[in-house]
Amino acid sequence: MNWFTKTFSSTxxxxxxxxxxxxxxxxxxxxxxxxxxxxxxxxxxxxxxIYSHFMATNPIIRTMEIVLVLGFLFHIYDAIVLTRKNKAARPIGYADSRPQENSTWSSRNMGLLGTVILVFLIIHLWNFFVPARFGGLDGVVIENVEYDNLYLKVVQSFDIWWYVAIYVISMVALAYHLIHGFQSAFQSLGLDHKKYTPFIQKFGYAFSVIVCAGFAVIPLYFFFLK
Incomplete structure (x- = not known):
């Protein structure tokens, strides 16, 4: 196991x-x-x-939640470690490197983007996940079955302008984070080829914009139209 530990603790x-x-x-x-x-x-x-109830009670989904949390923790921890290693290796940046010409804005600010996303995630989990899993929601009867009314919580939350603003800004940060991270992930895994990389870049860009726009439209829809 020594080789395994050394391999996955290396850069x-x-x-x-x-x-x-x-x-x-x-x-x-x-x-x-x-x-x-x-x-x-x-x-x-x-x-x-009904969908929320299924996600909260299905044993397979609940198990995957643990895997998801571990995924977040490993991702955040390794990001912090790699950032510190990079700063330690180059404590003073090159004066004439002109980073704006050699890299994208998102690649130079992944730490900032990740911090914005992490703060949003904490707020989001506290506002929705904690009440959904540990109580605090009103009940609603659907076809003679009582469910937690998470929909009402959504409506109430997205009626608050500053929460909507935080949500949308965080989705913009997530989009930039994904635009760089998606392609970078394939490169780190060795899946970098002049024939396929352009497609991966375009797909990653489209994926980042579409998914994050999809999330951002939800609070805007409830704030302006509901």
Whole structure:
């Protein structure tokens, strides 16, 4: 196990872990967005509340939540370690490196973008996940079955302008984070080829914009139209 520990504690190993956990979290974003699209159904929140109940009670989903949390923790921890290593290796930047010409804005500010996303995640989990899992939500009866009314919580939350602003700004930060991170993940995994890289870059860009725009439209929809 010594070689395993050394490999995945090295810079290359940590980048591989970052890449794998990052791509896994991308798959979670897709699933989460598809579920949240239930909010647009004009049924008073019935479909969304039933979906939320399923996600909260299904044993397979609950197990995957643990995997998801571990994915987040590994991703965040390795990001912090790699950032510190990079700063230690180059405590003073090159004066004439002209980073704006040699790299994208998002690649130079992944730490800032990640911090914005982490702060949003904490607020988001406290506002939605904690009440949904540990109580504090009103009940609603659907076809003679009582469910937690998470839909009402969504409506109330997205009626607050500053929460909507935080949500939308965080989705912009997430989009920039993904635009760089998606392609970088494939590169770290060795899947970098002049024939395929342009497609990966374009797909990553489209994925980042579409998914984050999908999330951002939800609070805007409730704030302005509901």
């Amino acid at each position: 290359v190993g940590r980048k591989i872990v970052m890449s794998i956990t990052g791509l896994f979290l991308c798959s979670f974003l897709v699933v989460h967005l598809i579920g949240n699209l239930q909010l647009f159904k004009d049924d008073g929140g019935e479909a969304f509340n």
